[in-house]
Amino acid sequence: MSGIIVVGGGQAGASLVAKLREDGFMGPLTLISEEPVPPYQRPPLSKKYLLGEMEVERLYLRPESYYEANRIALRLNTTVNAIDRADKMVIAGGEALPYDQLALVTGSVPRRLPGAVGGELAGVHVVRTLKDIDEMAPEVLPGRKALIVGGGYIGLEAAAVCAQRGLDVTLIEAAPRILGRVAAPETAAYFRELHRSHGVDVREGVGLDTLIGATPEPGAQVTGARLADDTELEVDLAIIGIGITPATELAETAGLAIDNGIAVDGQGRTSDPAIWAAGDCASFPWRGGRLRLESVQNAIDQAECVARNMLGAGGDYDPSPWFWSDQYDVKLQIAGLNTGYDHVAVRDGGAARSHWYYRGDTLLAVDAMNDPRGYMVGKRLIEAGKSPDPAVVANPESDLKSLLRS
DSSP states (O other): OOOEEEEOOSHHHHHHHHHHHHTTOOSOEEEEOSSSSOOBOSGGGGTTTTTTOSOHHHHBSSOHHHHHHTTEEEEOSOOEEEEETTTTEEEETTEEEEOSEEEEOOOEEEOOOOGGGTTTSBTEEEOSSHHHHHHHGGGOOTTOEEEEEOOSHHHHHHHHHHHHTTOEEEEEESSSSTTTTTSOHHHHHHHHHHHHHTTOEEEESOOEEEEEESSSSTTOBEEEEEETTSOEEEOSEEEEOSOEEEOOHHHHHTTOOBSSSEEOOTTSBOSSTTEEEOGGGEEEEETTEEEOOOSHHHHHHHHHHHHHHHTTOOOOOOOOOEEEEEETTEEEEEEEOOTTOOEEEEEEETTEEEEEEEETTEEEEEEEESOHHHHHHHHHHHHHTOOOOHHHHHOTTSOHHHHHHO
16 A cells, blocks of 8 residues: 655645544555655744744644654655656655655745846845745844835735834835735725834835845845835845745646646546645635635645545535734734625724625625624624625624624
8 A cells, every 4th residue: 555645844734644644544644845844834934933932843733743653754855856647656855655645735935036136135035934034034133124025915024023123124016005916905005004103114106126236146145126216225135025826846747737726626636536736736616716725724624625535525625715914913814705896894993993895795805903803703794695784894883793693
C-alpha cells in the first residue's frame, strides 16, 4: 500500500492530514513541505510575531511530536519537483515516492516587483512566510521610513504594524482608492481615516515608478522611491503587498486542468481522479460559477472536506465564506462575498460599525468593524438566506438579534 501524500505544509496541509487520521485512515501518510519548520499560522506573522508579541513556537499549528505520534511522515525542507501521474509517484529531493492518492495544497505565492523597478534591492520585502518576516523584522525600527506598495488588506496590515513600531509610513495605491477590489467605498473610507489618524501618509491613485538603490547593482540597499507622479521619497525599507497568485506550477507541469488555480470538482478532485487539491491553490464550482478563496477558513474547511472525500464520503464543498483583518485596535470581520452588490447599508453605532452589502433586496455580505454582534447576526442571516430591510439594519437603535427570529 503506497498510501496518501500531501504536498504543501500550510494550514490546508496540516488540516488535511489531521482530518485523515481523525477519521480513521490508518495507512501510510506523508506531508511534504518546502519550509524547514512544521506547519504554522500565517495571520499572526505580520502582526503579533512581527511586533515581537508572539514566540515562534506559538505559531506552530501542532508540535512536531504530534506528527510522530500520529505516524505522519513530515518531510520538511523538501521540494516536490514533479508528479509522475502514470506511475503514481512524486519526485521529491531526488527520491521517487509512490502514492495511492495525492493531495496538492500548495497555497499561493506573493506577487513581487520585477528587477527592472527595483524588486531585487535589499530592504524590499513581501509578507507570506516565516522567513519573509524574519528577514524583515530587523529593519522595522522606530524612526525609519517605510514604503508600503499596495492598499489591499496585506498592505494595510503591514502599514499598521510599521506605524505601531514608530516608523514613518507612506502607503501608495495605484488604483483610485484603497481596497478597491474587495470592499465598498464606505469601508475604504473608514480604514483610510483610521490609518491617517495613526500618522500613515495614504496616497491613492498613484503607483510606483521605480525603487532607487544606493548603487545601481541588484542587491544594493533601497534608499528611495520614484512614484508615478514623479514624486521622490526617501525609503529605508519597502513592503510589497500587491496580491498573491495560486501556486499551480507543479500541477500545470503534470498536465492537470487549471482555471484560476487548480480546477477541482465539488468534492475537491482534480482532472486526475487520484489527485485532489484544496486551499488557496484550488478553484471549485460554487453557485453556478467557479470560486477560489484565499482565507484560513477556506484552507481548513476545504481541506477537511477533501480528507473526508479521499476516504469515500462523497460530499460537495459548499462554504459560507468569512474573513478577518486586525489593524491597530480595530478588528474587521467579514461574512459572505460582496461580488455584484449595488448598494450598502451603513450601521453606525459609534465604536461599533458595520456595512451591509445588498444586490437588490438580497443581503450578500457584511463588513463589521469592532462589531462582533453585527458580524454574527449578518453571518447567520446570510447562511439562512434571509435579507432584512436595509433601513432597519441601518438604524443603530434596531435590535439586530430580532432579525434572526423574523
